[in-house]
Amino acid sequence: MSLNTFGAIVTFAIDLEGAMQRFYEEASAVGGDAAETFENYAKKSAKRRQRLIAVRQDNVTEMVLEPISGLNQIDYEPNAATPTDRASALAEAIRLEERAERFYTNAGPKLNVTEPRRAFQKLAQENTERLVELRDLAR
Amino acid sequence: MSAKIVKNYINGSWVASKSSRKQPVLNPATGETLAEVPLSTAAEVDRAVQAAHEAFQEWRTTPPYTRARSMFKFKNLMEEHFEELSRLVVQENGKTIDEARGEVRRSIENIELAAGIPQQMMGYNLEDVAQGIDETALRQPIGVFAAINPFNFPAMVPLWFLPVGVACGNTFIVKPSPLTPLSQEFVFRLLEDCDLPDGVVNMINGDEEAVNALIDHPDVRGISFVGSTKVAKLVYERATRNGKRVQAQGGAKNHMVVMPDADLPKTIGAIIGSAYGCAGQRCLAGSVMVTVGDAHKPFMEALADAASKLRVGYGLEETTQMGPVVTQQALNRVCTYIERGQTEGAKLVLDGRKTQVKEHPNGNFVGPTIFDNAKPGMSIVTDEIFGPVLSVINVPDFESAIDTVELSRYGNAASIFTSNGRYARDFKYRVRAGNIGVNIGVAAPIATFPFGGMKDSFFGDLHGQGPDAINFFTDRKVVIERWF
Numbered sequence: 001m002s003l004n005t006f007g008a009i010v011t012f013a014i015d016l017e018g019a020m021q022r023f024y025e026e027a028s029a030v031g032g033d034a035a036e037t038f039e040n041y042a043k044k045s046a047k048r049r050q051r052l053i054a055v056r057q058d059n060v061t062e063m064v065l066e067p068i069s070g071l072n073q074i075d076y077e078p079n080a081a082t083p084t085d086r087a088s089a090l091a092e093a094i095r096l097e098e099r100a101e102r103f104y105t106n107a108g109p110k111l112n113v114t115e116p117r118r119a120f121q122k123l124a125q126e127n128t129e130r131l132v133e134l135r136d137l138a139r
Numbered sequence: 140m141s142a143k144i145v146k147n148y149i150n151g152s153w154v155a156s157k158s159s160r161k162q163p164v165l166n167p168a169t170g171e172t173l174a175e176v177p178l179s180t181a182a183e184v185d186r187a188v189q190a191a192h193e194a195f196q197e198w199r200t201t202p203p204y205t206r207a208r209s210m211f212k213f214k215n216l217m218e219e220h221f222e223e224l225s226r227l228v229v230q231e232n233g234k235t236i237d238e239a240r241g242e243v244r245r246s247i248e249n250i251e252l253a254a255g256i257p258q259q260m261m262g263y264n265l266e267d268v269a270q271g272i273d274e275t276a277l278r279q280p281i282g283v284f285a286a287i288n289p290f291n292f293p294a295m296v297p298l299w300f301l302p303v304g305v306a307c308g309n310t311f312i313v314k315p316s317p318l319t320p321l322s323q324e325f326v327f328r329l330l331e332d333c334d335l336p337d338g339v340v341n342m343i344n345g346d347e348e349a350v351n352a353l354i355d356h357p358d359v360r361g362i363s364f365v366g367s368t369k370v371a372k373l374v375y376e377r378a379t380r381n382g383k384r385v386q387a388q389g390g391a392k393n394h395m396v397v398m399p400d401a402d403l404p405k406t407i408g409a410i411i412g413s414a415y416g417c418a419g420q421r422c423l424a425g426s427v428m429v430t431v432g433d434a435h436k437p438f439m440e441a442l443a444d445a446a447s448k449l450r451v452g453y454g455l456e457e458t459t460q461m462g463p464v465v466t467q468q469a470l471n472r473v474c475t476y477i478e479r480g481q482t483e484g485a486k487l488v489l490d491g492r493k494t495q496v497k498e499h500p501n502g503n504f505v506g507p508t509i510f511d512n513a514k515p516g517m518s519i520v521t522d523e524i525f526g527p528v529l530s531v532i533n534v535p536d537f538e539s540a541i542d543t544v545e546l547s548r549y550g551n552a553a554s555i556f557t558s559n560g561r562y563a564r565d566f567k568y569r570v571r572a573g574n575i576g577v578n579i580g581v582a583a584p585i586a587t588f589p590f591g592g593m594k595d596s597f598f599g600d601l602h603g604q605g606p607d608a609i610n611f612f613t614d615r616k617v618v619i620e621r622w623f
Contacts, residue, residue: 001458004450007237008457057221060240061583065416066408067449067460 003071009107010056010116013123016078016100017049023080023096027089034086034137038093041130048123055116068110076103090138097134101127145176145320145344147183148327150190151337156183156344162317167233167463168453170501176320179345184312184352187341191283191310192358194338199280199308203257206306209333210254213302216329217247224325228294229454231319233462233503234417236454239294246298246326248586249604253302259609260307272621278613280308281384282360285353287374289365290465291420293319294326299590299603300363305339307612309360312341314353318465320344354378361611363603364388365422367523368549368595375598386599386611388422388592390523391551394544395425395580396566398537399434401556405578407441409556410529413580415449415507418464419527422596423552423574423581427513427520428531429540435533439511442531443488446507451494453502463496463503464526470503473526477508480519480530485510491527515546523549537562544570550593552582573597 003009024042031038078096083089101124108120144161146153156177164174198206217224221243228239252259262277286300297313304311315323327342343349353359354377361384364374368389375387395410413425430438452459464470474492481487487510494506505526513520513530520530534540544553554576555566567575573591576582584590589607591597601611 004458005235005237005460007235007240011457056240057218058244060237061244065237065241066412067445069448 001073002069003073003107004068006060006065006068006111006113006116007056009068009071009111010052012073012076013103013107013120014049014052014056016076016103017045017052019078019080020096020100021045021049023078023083023092027083027093030083030085031089032086034090037133037137038089041093044126048126051119055119059113059116066112071107071110076100090134094131094134094138097127097131101131142172142175145174145324147177147179147187147344148340148342149183149187150194150341151331154183156180158183158345164231164318164321165466166230167465168455168496168499168502168504173231174321176317176344178317179343179349181348181352184343184345184349185356187312187343188283188353188356188358190338191312191341194336195280195282195310198305198310198336198339201308203260203306203308206308207254207256209335210250210256210302210306212333213330214247214250214254216332217243217250217326220325220329224294224322226455227325228322229462231321232290232293233465234454235459235462236457238417238462239454242292242295245583245586246295249295249298250302252586252604252608253306256303256306259606260613268619272619275618275620277616277618278307278609279616280612281614282309283312283358284309284361284363284612285312285314285359286363287314287350287353287366288316288323290316290318291417291422293322296365297323298326299365300608301340303608304612305335307609309612310339310341312343312353312359314343314345314349317344317346350374351377354383355381357381359383361385362387363611365603371598372595384599384601384611386601386603387597388590388603389596389598390525390549391422391424391592391596392427392521392523392547392549393423393425393552393554393572394427394429394547395554395556395576396429396431396540396544397434397438398431398555398557398559398562400558401434401438402558402578403437403441406556407438407445409554409578409580410442411445411449411507411580413554414529415446415461415527416581418461418505420464420469420525422592423583425552425554425580426524426529427547428529429543430531430533431537431540432535435531439488439531442529443509446489446509446529449507451504451506452496453499461507461527464505465503467503469526470505473505473508473524473528476519476522476524476526476528480510480513480517480528483517483519485513485517485519485530515543521547537565541566541569544572548595551591551596552576554578554580554582573602
C-alpha cells in the first residue's frame, strides 16, 4: 500500500518504532554482552515513538495537506524476526536499522512541513549512529 | 440496542432534553447510527441563557489571569485527548483522519489565543488630557454570547468563539450542528475539568427552534454564526433587529487563478488539497479554477491525472485521501449539480459519481469531479455546491481573470498561483475576498488573524479570530476623571 498522506507516513513511523522497541526488548533477553545496548535502544525507540506522536499532533494543518506519492509501505515494513541468540539478534538489529534509516531518509523530504522533516532527518541520523555501534559489536 | 441520546450541558450539569423531537447522528462513511440528538425546545434554551446570565455576574469579576488559567487547562486536556477527538470528528463528519487532526490543531490554536487574554484585553490611557484630567479606555465583557455552528468543522468552529468569549469574561452557549454534535459533547466533557463555575459554558443541541430562541432571547447579547449565506443573512437580520451584535459567516465560491508562470507540480498539489480536502465541504474550498492563457492545457492534464488518483474511502484509514460528503441529501445535491453542469454545456472531464467504495456500500461517497469549459453564469460556477466539484474556466489574460473572480457574489477566499510579484500584488490589492492566497490553495488564517469574508460571505463588522474576536467579545468604555 502507498504511504500517500502525511498521517499515513507518520503513523507508519510510530508503528515502526513500536516494532523496534518490542524487538530490542526481546533481543536484550538473549543479547549476552550486547544486552545493555539493546535495552538502551528499546528505551530510545519508546522515546522516538513519543516524539513522532507529538510530530503528528503538532504539525498537521489544512494549509499543507496534499497528496504524497512514491513511498510504498511494503519496502519499509520491519517484519522483525524473533532473536534467539546474540548473533541472530545483532544480524536482525542491523537489518532493521538499515531499513528504518532508509525509510526516514526517503520519507522525510516528502513531508512538506519543516519540523517533521527535521525530525525525520534526526531519526535517520540516530539510525546511522546505531548502525556503527551494532556493526562494531558484530565484529 | 438503541443509540445513546446526546444530552445538553446546562449550568454545570448534563441534562436530558425533554423535547419529543430527535434525529439520528450518522457516520457518513458507513451509515452506522452513532447516537441520537435531541432538538431542544425554546424553554430549554431559556434555561441555558438564564444559567449563563446568572453566571456572568461573578465570572466578569474573575481576574483575567484566572480566566486565562482555565484556558491553559483546556488546552492541555485537548492535547491529551487529541487523537481520540480527531477520530470522533472523522466518525461523525466523514473527513480524513489528517483533516480531523488539522481541525483539532486549529481548535487548540484558538484556545492558545484565549490564554493570552490578560495582554490582549488591556486598555490604554493618557494623563492630563486637560490639566488635571486623565482619560482611560478600557475593555469590559458584555454578557451572554451564543455560537450557532455548522457541520463541517464540528470541533473547531465553536472554538473560534467560545475560548476568547469566555476568557474575556463573558459566558457562553454553544449550539452544535445536529448532524455533528458528538465532537462538542466530547469537548464539553473536557471543559467540565477546567474548573469553570457552573453556567459559564453551556451547550444546547437543536435546530431552527433553538436557533430562533437564542436569537430572540433578550439576555443573549451577541451571536456568532457560521453556515450558508441564506441562513447567515436571516440570522444577521433577525439578531440585529433584536439589538444584538452579530458576526455571521456565510457561504463561498472561491476562485483560484492559475497564471502561465505558476509552478505546475506545486500548484496542482495545492489545488487538489483545496478543491477536494474535506470533500469540498468547507468555506475555504477552491471550487473554480481560472486558467490564464497557455496555462490551461498543461494544468488541466495534470489536474485530471492527480484528481483521478485520489484514494476515496473511510477517513479512519490512514491512506484515505478524501472522505464522503456528510449526508445522503448532500450527495444527491452534488450529483444534481454534476448533471446540471453537463446540461449547461460544460465538459465533464472526471465524473465523481462513478466512484465506488466497495468496503463501505452505505457511505455517501462521490469522487473528485472536474468540469472543463465552464463559463461564468453556469450554476456550477455561481452556486456553492459544497462538494468535490471543480469547474475550470479559461480566460485570455490577467485582467479577464480578475473580472471573472469579481463576478462572484461571494467573497470568502481567492487564490492566485504565479511566480510574478506584480500579478500577486495586483490580485491581493483588487480582489474583494477576505482571505487571499498567493500560491496557497486554502488561505486559512491562524488564530491570531481575523477570519475574513466579504460580500455575501459575511454579514457584520467584526470577524472571528484574532483582534476582531477581542473587539467582538468586549465593549469599550472611556473614563475621564478628575480629583478635587
